[in-house]
Amino acid sequence: MRSITTFDLQYAHRFYGFKGEAQYLHGHTGTLTIEVEDSVNMGVNMVFPCNEIQKTAWNILKNFDHALILREDDPLLPAILGVYEQQGIRNGAPQNTMKGEAFKTELATAYPECRVVVTKETMTVEGMIKIVYELLKDKLNIAKITFTSGVNAATCDFTVNRTQDRCPLCGIALTTEGVCPKCGYRKK
């Protein structure tokens, strides 16, 4: 069965080199849906608690919210970083508090200090799905990701061929030692 969680992400981007309106900088509210697949954990009668999926994913996804997402070869990137530098906000500001955990993968690098994500490929809805899967596949048994932004939408199914050991009392993933990080339950 599946547990399904949805997130709203507000971001700015553009399609560098694209021959259409989207070559100009603009913003969206995107909706990302993550479906986690596993057996039903009999102890709690859930696949996975959705608030725990939220916490795990949001820690990373926060980097995309109220952020600027640009491709690595986009000349806007050095231009904007130059302005941030001049303003003294390139390396952070006291008011920038909702920061995600910095990450770097093959497809994207997050700079939470200045709310920028740099991508290898153009950040389309398809591109976002690839980036999110890469970031979360080891943490969650992701069976499907859907991303909608404006009139654009894409979805992708992924094969899940493992089960996660979960706490029978609160439902969250156990550590490799078989301990629940939330309630302290120990697997016998």
Ligand SMILES: [Zn+2]
């Ligand atoms: Zn757009």
Ligand SMILES: [Zn+2]
């Ligand atoms: Zn527990």
